[in-house]
Amino acid sequence: MVITRAGTIGPRIKAFKESMKSIPGVISVSASTAVPGHNNNNNGYMMEGRAQETFLMQTKLGGLRLLKTYDIKLDTGRFFSQAFPTDQNACVVNQSVVKQFNLINPLATRFINARSMDDSSANNFMPVIGVVKDFNFESLRFKITPYVMRFKKEGNNWGYITVRIMPKDIPNTMESIEKVWG
Secondary structure (H helix, E strand, O other): OEEOOHHHHHHHHHHHHHHHOOOOOEEEEEEEOOEOOEOOEEEEEEEOOOOOOOEEEEEEEEOOOHHHHHOOOEEEEOOOOOOOHHHHHOEEEEHHHHHHOOOOOHHHOEEEEHHHOOOOOHHHEEEEEEEEOOOOOOOOOOOOOOEEEEEOOOOOOOOEEEEEEOOOOHHHHHHHHHHHHO
């Protein structure tokens, strides 16, 4: 289930997600700036050691439970974790990034956020901490292209909330979710 007006609950988004955990039938909840079929944007990045090239990737900011909520499979490395504060500047890419950009050792790769090149801080670097198996984030008619997931900070409340629910007793689960939302 996708809630398209995540920003309307403002700073209460964390409390909303926590409340969802207590509802029987809810498997996982995550906030993100894009959902399959509704992409956020296609950004240009640079790569450390390959400064003469620009790499275009669909970009999504996502929370800690994004993989579980969408059942996205990790190929190598890991996903974002609260145990690593530096993950706020890290990224996770799909297998298409590895293939199309010829990454020999993806977990040793650092992309550079080209939009923030004016800022000389080290936060421009986005180390790749994980690679996920390719998944369809657009229509099934389209070829899967390079995709990067960046960490969505808790205060960044625009976008979507996705609630993964169990297939049994959907009406009661939906009613409970709607009550919390209200």
